[in-house]
Amino acid sequence: MSTPSEQSQGRHASAPEGAVLEVADLVVRYGARTAVDGIGFSIARGEILGLLGPNGAGKTTTLSVIEGLRSPVSGSVNVDGIDALRHPIDARARMGVQLQSSGFQPELSIEQLLRLYAGLYGVHLSRTAAREALDEIGLEQEASKRLKGLSGGQAQRFSLLIATLHDPLLLLLDEPTSGLDPQSRRSLWQHIEASRRQGGSILLTTHSMEEAQAVCDRIVIIDHGRIVTTGSPAELIATHRADPRVLAIAPPSPAPRSG
Amino acid sequence: MILRSRQTLILNLAVPILMLIITNQAARRGGGGFGAGGPSLMIALALSYGLLSSALLGYSITVARDREAGVFQRLRVTPTPTWAIMSSRLIVQFAAAIVTAIIVIVVGGIMHGLSYGAGTYLLIFAVAIYGAAMFLGIGQAVVGLVRSSTAVNALGRVLYVVLLLLGILGISGALGDTFTNIAKWSPVGALMTLFTAVQSTTAWTSDDGWAIVAIGAYLVVFAGIGIRWFQWEAR
Numbered sequence: 183m184s185t186p187s188e189q190s191q192g193r194h195a196s197a198p199e200g201a202v203l204e205v206a207d208l209v210v211r212y213g214a215r216t217a218v219d220g221i222g223f224s225i226a227r228g229e230i231l232g233l234l235g236p237n238g239a240g241k242t243t244t245l246s247v248i249e250g251l252r253s254p255v256s257g258s259v260n261v262d263g264i265d266a267l268r269h270p271i272d273a274r275a276r277m278g279v280q281l282q283s284s285g286f287q288p289e290l291s292i293e294q295l296l297r298l299y300a301g302l303y304g305v306h307l308s309r310t311a312a313r314e315a316l317d318e319i320g321l322e323q324e325a326s327k328r329l330k331g332l333s334g335g336q337a338q339r340f341s342l343l344i345a346t347l348h349d350p351l352l353l354l355l356d357e358p359t360s361g362l363d364p365q366s367r368r369s370l371w372q373h374i375e376a377s378r379r380q381g382g383s384i385l386l387t388t389h390s391m392e393e394a395q396a397v398c399d400r401i402v403i404i405d406h407g408r409i410v411t412t413g414s415p416a417e418l419i420a421t422h423r424a425d426p427r428v429l430a431i432a433p434p435s436p437a438p439r440s441g
Numbered sequence: 442m443i444l445r446s447r448q449t450l451i452l453n454l455a456v457p458i459l460m461l462i463i464t465n466q467a468a469r470r471g472g473g474g475f476g477a478g479g480p481s482l483m484i485a486l487a488l489s490y491g492l493l494s495s496a497l498l499g500y501s502i503t504v505a506r507d508r509e510a511g512v513f514q515r516l517r518v519t520p521t522p523t524w525a526i527m528s529s530r531l532i533v534q535f536a537a538a539i540v541t542a543i544i545v546i547v548v549g550g551i552m553h554g555l556s557y558g559a560g561t562y563l564l565i566f567a568v569a570i571y572g573a574a575m576f577l578g579i580g581q582a583v584v585g586l587v588r589s590s591t592a593v594n595a596l597g598r599v600l601y602v603v604l605l606l607l608g609i610l611g612i613s614g615a616l617g618d619t620f621t622n623i624a625k626w627s628p629v630g631a632l633m634t635l636f637t638a639v640q641s642t643t644a645w646t647s648d649d650g651w652a653i654v655a656i657g658a659y660l661v662v663f664a665g666i667g668i669r670w671f672q673w674e675a676r
Binding site: 275 | 507510511512513514515516517518519520521522673
């Protein structure tokens with residue numbers, strides 16, 4: 183639990199009622215370097231929260247602690263009331279995760295991967311159901327291909343499908359649109375929005391303000407492992423519009439034509 | 442996974458079958474095979490290398506490659522316990538070891554004119570599992586100590602060749618008594634002693650007992666190192 187003074191320093195983003203995820207006072211160190219320094223935030227049911235920050239800010243490290251891939255020095259993580267640090271398997275059963283790199287078995291086809299991961303989440307998926315699920319994301323024709331045969335956008339859509347197979351309460355997306363062209367990015371945003379409409383809460387990391395503004399209900403900006411500020415995109419824009427450190431860079435407008 | 446295992450199995454069988462053919466040809470020409478062990482030793486040699494290649498060229502290389510590709514991280518974010526992730530791979534390896542043992546013992550028996558009772562077959566499979574566990578321990582130590590899949594690939598191949606030569610040159614007695622003793626108590630040598638013992642109808646010697654101890658010691662030490670220093674991520 184953070185103190186009022188900590189909150190005023192921006193160390194803990196406010197906790198909404200009925201939180202699906204509660205992270206408190208998280209500290210992670212790599213040797214002597216502190217990667218995450220007392221971060222805390224919560225996500226309400228049906229909310230999309232963006233962790234925004236530059237590379238090396240501590241976004242992925244924070245996510246990997248929530249996923250149970252890394253142990254923090256201190257702090258707590260609760261997923262739907264379950265202590266995720268003590269009971270990571272129970273917590274993972276309630277989460278869907280899209281990692282930065284695909285990391286799927288290279289020798290399996292898309293359809294085989296889909297059925298394998300469905301099984302790991304305890305979902306029985308018949309061959310027909312698998313084909314239908316792939317059809318929904320426009321990959322039915324690619325069912326027998328290996329993942330390396332897909333484009334970046336297709337691979338990300340597939341990865342998102344795997345993460346949402348079991349209708350998770352909480353979806354964790356680590357830079358989901360990284361390296362995608364604008365069209366694929368918008369298409370993925372629509373899929374993320376569709377996941378939220380089904381009732382899930384989403385935590386995504388990004389270093390794109392545009393993405394955070396387009397997708398998130400609330401944004402937590404972090405840098406050097408600490409929370410810098412938090413709020414809705416509109417609040418952040420209104421608060422920091424006049425900040426002299428916020429620069430607007432626009433291409434020079436074309437010179438007016440004479441005659 | 443199944444496809445990859447099938448290909449690996451075929452590759453793992455190629456060297457032992459080739460060994461059986463070569464030693465069979467040598468015996469027919471009157472060479473009598475390597476050393477004084479006769480056909481049982483030749484089959485033991487082929488069995489040992491089948492298991493060795495499965496662990497060093499199969500298990501450790503695929504684990505290193507999958508780790509580098511992020512497959513383990515992907516599996517670890519599912520509700521699957523970590524012990525289940527590794528066990529599933531080990532079960533496949535042990536199944537491959539038994540299949541290798543069956544094929545080598547049947548082919549070797551036909552080529553060298555040997556036949557075994559049901560009890561002997563069971564003992565051979567038990568030793569195959571024990572030996573496979575030792576080589577998987579060595580493979581685990583390699584992926585525990587080395588992160589890069591390229592380096593694991595290279596080290597696995599070097600170790601394979603070193604252990605192969607140690608076994609062949611050791612039992613041939615070509616390099617003197619000291620080298621023969623080193624070879625005899627090397628992982629391959631100890632396993633060959635045990636495979637030869639279970640094929641034999643004579644009483645077990647103290648060397649056979651010490652071979653069981655040596656294999657157990659290699660298993661505990663290498664598996665311990667491999668588990669202690671294993672990292673799920675390549676970075």
